[in-house]
Amino acid sequence: MEYDSFLFQAFIYLVAAIVSVPIAKRLGLGSVLGYLIAGVIIGPYVLRLIASVGDVMHFAEFGVVLMLFLIGLELQPSRLWKLKGPIIGLGGLQVFTSAVVIGAIAYTIGFGWRISLTIGLILALSSTAIVLQTLSEKGLMNSEGGRSSFSVLLFQDIAVIPMLALIPLLAMSGAGFSGLEMEAGHADSAVEALPGWQQALIVTALIVTIIIAGRFLARYAFRFIAETRLREMFTAFALFLVIGIALSMQLVGLSPALGTFLAGVVLAESEYRHELESDIEPFKGLLLGLFFISVGASIDFNLFMQEPYLILGLVLVLVSIKLVILFILGVVFKMNMSQNFLYSFSLAQGGEFGFVLFSFATQNNVIPAEISGTLILVIALSMMMTPIMMIINELLIQPHFKSFGEKRDPDEIDEKNPVIIAGFGRFGQIVGRLLHANNIGTTVLDYKPSQIDMVRRFGYKVFYGDASRLELLESAGAAEAKLFILAVDDKDKAIEIAKTLKKHFPGLQIIARSFDRRHTYDLMAAGVEVIERETFASAIELGESALKMLGFHGYQAHRAAITFKHHDEKHLMELYEVLESEDENTFIEMTKEKNQDLIDLLKSDQKDIEEEADHAWERPSEFKK
Amino acid sequence: MSANIRNKVLIIFAHPALYKSRINMELVKEVEGLDGVTFRDLYDEYPDFLIDVKKEQESLRENDLLVLLHPFYWYGCPAIVKEWVDLVLEYGFAYGRGGDALIGKKIMSAIATGGTEDDYKRDGMHYYSVREFLNPFERTATFCGMQYLPPFVVHGAINMKMEDIAVYKSLFGQIIKALRDGEMDLAELQGFKYINDYFLEKYKSWSI
Numbered sequence: 140m141e142y143d144s145f146l147f148q149a150f151i152y153l154v155a156a157i158v159s160v161p162i163a164k165r166l167g168l169g170s171v172l173g174y175l176i177a178g179v180i181i182g183p184y185v186l187r188l189i190a191s192v193g194d195v196m197h198f199a200e201f202g203v204v205l206m207l208f209l210i211g212l213e214l215q216p217s218r219l220w221k222l223k224g225p226i227i228g229l230g231g232l233q234v235f236t237s238a239v240v241i242g243a244i245a246y247t248i249g250f251g252w253r254i255s256l257t258i259g260l261i262l263a264l265s266s267t268a269i270v271l272q273t274l275s276e277k278g279l280m281n282s283e284g285g286r287s288s289f290s291v292l293l294f295q296d297i298a299v300i301p302m303l304a305l306i307p308l309l310a311m312s313g314a315g316f317s318g319l320e321m322e323a324g325h326a327d328s329a330v331e332a333l334p335g336w337q338q339a340l341i342v343t344a345l346i347v348t349i350i351i352a353g354r355f356l357a358r359y360a361f362r363f364i365a366e367t368r369l370r371e372m373f374t375a376f377a378l379f380l381v382i383g384i385a386l387s388m389q390l391v392g393l394s395p396a397l398g399t400f401l402a403g404v405v406l407a408e409s410e411y412r413h414e415l416e417s418d419i420e421p422f423k424g425l426l427l428g429l430f431f432i433s434v435g436a437s438i439d440f441n442l443f444m445q446e447p448y449l450i451l452g453l454v455l456v457l458v459s460i461k462l463v464i465l466f467i468l469g470v471v472f473k474m475n476m477s478q479n480f481l482y483s484f485s486l487a488q489g490g491e492f493g494f495v496l497f498s499f500a501t502q503n504n505v506i507p508a509e510i511s512g513t514l515i516l517v518i519a520l521s522m523m524m525t526p527i528m529m530i531i532n533e534l535l536i537q538p539h540f541k542s543f544g545e546k547r548d549p550d551e552i553d554e555k556n557p558v559i560i561a562g563f564g565r566f567g568q569i570v571g572r573l574l575h576a577n578n579i580g581t582t583v584l585d586y587k588p589s590q591i592d593m594v595r596r597f598g599y600k601v602f603y604g605d606a607s608r609l610e611l612l613e614s615a616g617a618a619e620a621k622l623f624i625l626a627v628d629d630k631d632k633a634i635e636i637a638k639t640l641k642k643h644f645p646g647l648q649i650i651a652r653s654f655d656r657r658h659t660y661d662l663m664a665a666g667v668e669v670i671e672r673e674t675f676a677s678a679i680e681l682g683e684s685a686l687k688m689l690g691f692h693g694y695q696a697h698r699a700a701i702t703f704k705h706h707d708e709k710h711l712m713e714l715y716e717v718l719e720s721e722d723e724n725t726f727i728e729m730t731k732e733k734n735q736d737l738i739d740l741l742k743s744d745q746k747d748i749e750e751e752a753d754h755a756w757e758r759p760s761e762f763k764k
Numbered sequence: 765m766s767a768n769i770r771n772k773v774l775i776i777f778a779h780p781a782l783y784k785s786r787i788n789m790e791l792v793k794e795v796e797g798l799d800g801v802t803f804r805d806l807y808d809e810y811p812d813f814l815i816d817v818k819k820e821q822e823s824l825r826e827n828d829l830l831v832l833l834h835p836f837y838w839y840g841c842p843a844i845v846k847e848w849v850d851l852v853l854e855y856g857f858a859y860g861r862g863g864d865a866l867i868g869k870k871i872m873s874a875i876a877t878g879g880t881e882d883d884y885k886r887d888g889m890h891y892y893s894v895r896e897f898l899n900p901f902e903r904t905a906t907f908c909g910m911q912y913l914p915p916f917v918v919h920g921a922i923n924m925k926m927e928d929i930a931v932y933k934s935l936f937g938q939i940i941k942a943l944r945d946g947e948m949d950l951a952e953l954q955g956f957k958y959i960n961d962y963f964l965e966k967y968k969s970w971s972i
Contacts, residue, residue: 229880683811697811 151188155181156428171273178435189436201385201427203268205419205489207296207396208381210271210289211403212412213280219404229472230294233486236464237263244460247473247738250510253309257500258514260302262457264490267292269525272427274485275572277529284481287474291465296396299492302353306496310503344389346401349384353405361411362591365603374418383420383427410591413584413602434491438519442512450513452672454520459526462487469711477540484532488525489518537691548681555616556580561606561636563594566652566673570624571599582615607635608645617644625651625667630658637665645688649747662716679704766846769800771789771870772909778806778845786919787876788835790827790929794937795833800944801865803828806844813847820852821865829943830910835921835972836877839890839897849904858908867909868951870961872943873901874936881919895957911950913943914959939963 140601155177163173181188189195214222242259246252270288273278279285333341352614364376381399388398406412443450469479497511497518558574562568563585571694576583583601586592591601605629617623623640628677633651640649648671659670683700687693775795779788782805795802801824810816824830834841856862877884877894884893894917895902905912916939918924918932939959942948948962956962 693781693805693808693811695783698780 145481148189150600151181152429152432154194155432160300168530169273169276169526170428171269171276171364171431172523175375175429175435175523175526178432180435181432182436182438183569184438184440184614192433192436196430196437197434199426199430200491202423202428202430204385204399205381205394205423206268206271207420208403208426208735209423210397211400211405211418212407214404216404220422222286222293225287225290225472226294229468230291230298232468233291233465234260234295234298234472236468240460240464244456248251254506254510257309257505258510259438260305261493261500262461262489262514262518264295264299264496265292265461265486265527266488266490266522267296268427268430269488269522270485272431273529275528279481281722282478282481284478284485285474287469287472287478287482288485291482295399295490295492296394296400297732299496300394300397302497302505306500306505307503309500309505317667338392338440342393345387345391345393348397349402350405353402353409357409359412361409361603365411365586370605377415377418378422409412410595410601411603411610413614414604416482417604417608418612419749420610420614429647430491434519434522437494438523439512439516442516443520448514450520453513453517454524456522457489457517458487458524477537479701480536481542484528484536487528488521489514491522493518502524555619556582557621558582558624559584559612559615559617559622560624560626561585562625562652563599563601564626564628566628567624567626568594570626575599582620584611599623607632607639609639612636612639612643618648621671623647623649625649625662627652630654630661633658635663637662637667641666656714659711663715676704768945771800771944772826773798773801773829773831773940774823774832775801775803775831776806776845776941777804777831778842778848780807780842780844782807785876786836786926787832787918787924787929789862789933790933791833791874791876791918794933795940798937798940801940806848807842810844813844815844815848815851817851817854820848821854821857824852824869825865827869829872829941831874831916831940833874835874836894837896839892840900846969853904853908864909868911868945869970870911871901871905871914872913873898874916876918876921878922879919884919892936893957894959913950914953914956914962916960917958933962936965938967 156174159180160170160173161175163176164170164230165696168323178393180186182192183189199635233695236257240259241262245255245258270292274280274285279667280289311702326673347575360376361373364372385395388395392761409415452560463592465483465486466479469483472480494515497506497515500506501508503510556579558579558581560571560581562576562582563583564587567583567585571581571583581600583599584596584606585594585601585603586603586605591603594601604615606615608611619641623644625633625636627636633653637649637651640647647666650671650672652668653662654673656672659672662670679700682703686696686699691699777788777792779785782788782792792803792805795801804823818841830970832841834845840846853859853866854863874939875894875898879888879890879950883889884897885891890897894915898915902912924932924945948966953959953962956965
């Protein structure tokens with residue numbers, strides 16, 4: 140078998156991932172470190188199992204694009220707008236200060252100012268992939284520190300674009316743009332030849348198109364696709380969307396990651412958001428994993444072994460400088476101490492853009508190849524240190540602060556509603572309206588596109604998706620919700636959802652709509668707490684009206700109705716207890732018996748109910764004629 | 765409509781099981797549908813106790829005499845009457861700042877009780893008089909600036925013969941009509957324990 144056949148390579152990566160990541164997680168090291176170590180092990184310096192790491196890494200970088208798309212989906216425009224201060228202020232100052240300080244050190248060592256400036260700029264960047272993956276794995280994305288980290292990273296991702304433009308200008312030989320800048324996912328730009336104002340116009344037009352299409356057209360496209368009821372079509376469409384945007388961004392010379400992030404933000408208010416999330420999520424996870432593995436595999440241990448102490452020293456210096464600058468900025472921005480440590484420790488590494496930018500700078504004759512090689516190694520090692528730094532922060536520093544990880548900004552979690560309603564048809568809507576009228580936030584899931592459109596027109600937030608899918612339940616916030624209202628109009632699906640919920644979110648209370656007695660029992664067996672038969676209560680009410688129209692006094696009819704209701708519910712429970720406790724033979728016997736009971740029930744309803752209600756407000760012995 | 769209506773009457777009636785109460789059934793038949801009399805059966809209209817407060821207040825504004833007609837349960841009224849009083853006589857309507865809607869209006873309890881008049885005496889089984897038990901109603905009325913009239917009381921309703929019930933039925937109808945048409949001297953009326961007594965004294969031809 141050929142070692143570099145696609146399937147064999149895929150097999151190696153998968154084995155490495157499924158062996159190392161669970162172990163790393165079990166040891167509390169986080170998945171990122173697991174992937175990185177796996178990469179080192181299968182890489183050219185240990186087992187030599189993989190070929191052409193560079194190509195793989197290039198492909199796997201698309202995982203970062205998917206990740207930013209998903210982050211965008213979580214971030215409504217209004218919330219992004221609220222972050223503008225931290226992004227520009229904190230992010231801008233971090234890049235500026237770090238570049239200046241690191242550049243100054245390089246200059247002091249004796250590099251020329253061009254080289255020093257380039258090194259400063261590139262090393263100012265941190266790793267979006269590692270930081271965001273680690274933070275979200277630890278559930279810290281919504282903390283103050285998490286949001287600050289995110290803001291800084293977003294600024295850095297934007298800053299890469301002017302850096303790509305600046306580096307060729309710093310070239311010692313004066314060499315201009317070359318085709319190589321496509322390495323950075325930057326140019327190969329079709330509009331490159333046009334004058335600046337036309338380029339700007341095209342870029343603006345593209346962004347406006349994304350916003351308008353995302354806001355007004357996407358819904359119809361999603362609906363059209365969703366109505367095929369083929370889940371893979373939706374997945375295909377979601378991937379098409381992300382890849383299409385990434386490509387068009389590349390075409391006009393913008394960062395694909397930023398483009399998809401923007402698209403994510405635009406779609407954050409779409410009813411198809413949760414479904415998009417759960418469709419893209421696995422791809423993002425696998426690609427990011429692949430990316431981390433390739434980072435691990437790309438670490439040049441030959442280079443390292445030549446001057447191990449120098450390299451380690453450089454890693455420590457880089458991390459310390461970045462850490463101190465981040466921390467001071469955190470103090471300037473009045474960040475809570477514990478959150479400041481979290482964000483400083485998260486961001487104190489070099490970033491994956493560094494790989495690309497250093498190669499780019501070398502190819503533009505800005506930096507000599509041996510310096511680039513060393514610094515790329517430093518960045519890779521500093522990235523590998525990040526999970527370890529986070530563990531240090533967690534174990535040694537955070538215990539001094541009580542509120543670590545608990546402090547959440549209410550604004551950030553307001554979209555995680557206390558109630559999730561699955562199924563928003565004839566039944567779910569009534570429940571939803573009642574809760575809505577009492578100001579209780581609901582997240583609504585439905586899988587009929589026409590239904591969603593109709594209800595959305597009345598201002599409800601309804602999301603498209605199949606509520607029996609675990610990923611969808613997760614992204615709808617089942618882990619944080621207090622109550623799950625199961626109102627789907629499919630018997631088997633309801634049972635399936637109830638079982639999934641009980642298994643994965645045992646703390647979540649479920650109340651459900653059932654169709655009939657049999658279905659009620661099945662739901663009870665699945666662990667549902669409260670069950671209402673869908674037609675029962677309304678039939679009772681109609682019955683009450685009937686009694687009233689036949690001349691019953693209003694209150695007499697009302698009591699007759701509610702008494703009957705309780706009576707019937709009591710019987711329902713009694714039969715269930717029989718179902719539950721007895722073995723099969725007894726059960727069959729009991730069912731026959733209970734069926735007879737049901738016949739008797741119809742006969743005895745009158746008598747029982749009279750006994751229950753009739754002696755109220757009288758003294759029978761004295762009063763009866 | 766009768767030309768000599770002086771007081772428009774609102775009868776608030778409550779019996780949770782009207783079909784079991786002969787006396788209440790008869791009293792209701794006598795007054796329901798009279799000119800100038802608005803009749804409202806709380807248990808029929810609000811079986812789930814969700815009282816339409818605005819509508820009830822509007823009725824109070826439109827009428828001059830409020831009659832609370834109900835059986836005498838545990839020395840008080842059936843649950844829904846208490847609910848009605850609690851919700852309808854709210855701050856800003858019946859009392860407190862701007863709460864002047866009821867000032868000058870008249871109110872009368874009309875109750876049927878199983879015990880005899882003798883049971884409601886110091887040496888009887890209930891110790892206190894009916895008037896004493898009705899103190900909460902009287903004070904509520906006074907608090908809202910209303911004039912509290914002596915109550916219409918049917919004693920011994922449990923074992924009453926149909927012919928006696930018929931007498932009370934007719935008496936109740938006469939009293940409501942007399943109040944409606946302003947034929948009673950209210951100052952003189954205040955001296956009586958029950959409105960029944962005043963009426964019987966004034967119209968000697970009456971007898972039970």
